[in-house]
Amino acid sequence: MYFFNIQNNLLSAIETTTAKLQPKEVLAVEFLIKHLNQEVSTFDLSINNISSPAQCIWRLRQKGALIKSIRRTVKDTHGNTRYGVACYTLQGWK
16 A cells, blocks of 8 residues: 655655564564664563564564564573574564
């Protein structure tokens, strides 16, 4: 769906995306939007009641989310160093 707006001879066109999300996917999207353009680790998602973060991110990508992922070395909630932890950044939607 597209929305158009004309003001002062300037046309703005906005395309919207609609996707049916499961409850955990809604939580993940809300959390990613809250941290837009910031990296969110698998641990961050898990702490916020998103079980199976990698699977949730995969399903969101299948539904059109543009999510960048990178592996980083991070410390968990107990202060232990964890290697190769996925960190995600929501960049938009297709």
